[in-house]
Amino acid sequence: MCECHETAAKVEESFEYDRLESLLQGFLGKKGAMVPILQAIQSEFGYLPRPAMEYTAKRLRIPVSRIFGVATFYAQFHLHPRGKYIVRVCRGTACHVRGVSKVADRMQELLGVGVGQTTEDLKFTYEEVACIGACGLAPVMMINDKTYGKLTTDKVKGILKDY
Numbered sequence: 195m196c197e198c199h200e201t202a203a204k205v206e207e208s209f210e211y212d213r214l215e216s217l218l219q220g221f222l223g224k225k226g227a228m229v230p231i232l233q234a235i236q237s238e239f240g241y242l243p244r245p246a247m248e249y250t251a252k253r254l255r256i257p258v259s260r261i262f263g264v265a266t267f268y269a270q271f272h273l274h275p276r277g278k279y280i281v282r283v284c285r286g287t288a289c290h291v292r293g294v295s296k297v298a299d300r301m302q303e304l305l306g307v308g309v310g311q312t313t314e315d316l317k318f319t320y321e322e323v324a325c326i327g328a329c330g331l332a333p334v335m336m337i338n339d340k341t342y343g344k345l346t347t348d349k350v351k352g353i354l355k356d357y
């Protein structure tokens with residue numbers, strides 16, 4: 195079992211059904227509410243926990259497969275816990291030419307996770323993305339909404355210390 199699945203298992207053991215039930219109350223009986231419901235669940239829990247999808251399916255009296263279908267269709271939904279801080283390293287051409295691979299390797303080493311994974315303490319999620327529109331600053335990464343440019347393998351450790 196990978197770390198993000200282990201973390202999910204821990205979170206789901208103590209799932210708070212009361213929080214979910216009160217959230218669902220605002221949607222029950224409304225048609226076409228599936229996407230808004232999933233958005234609300236994700237906003238409340240940070241991702242779509244499996245127990246939340248199973249419980250929601252029961253409350254809406256629909257098969258859970260329908261909820262999974264919607265959740266996996268839209269890129270905005272996450273089925274595993276995400277970190278408080280989302281680290282996005284740019285793997286676009288300009289960043290590639292300027293050596294982002296070494297920066298990406300260093301960042302994964304420092305965080306101890308791979309692409310798409312979240313640290314065990316749920317602090318960081320590491321992702322790689324295409325051009326983020328700051329090519330002049332290549333190599334570039336973002337942590338949540340903040341952009342860091344002209345990265346080197348030495349710089350990234352110092353940047354992480356600020357979080």
Ligand code: FES
Binds near residue numbers: 284286324
């Ligand atoms: S290629 Fe990295 S910001 Fe454009």
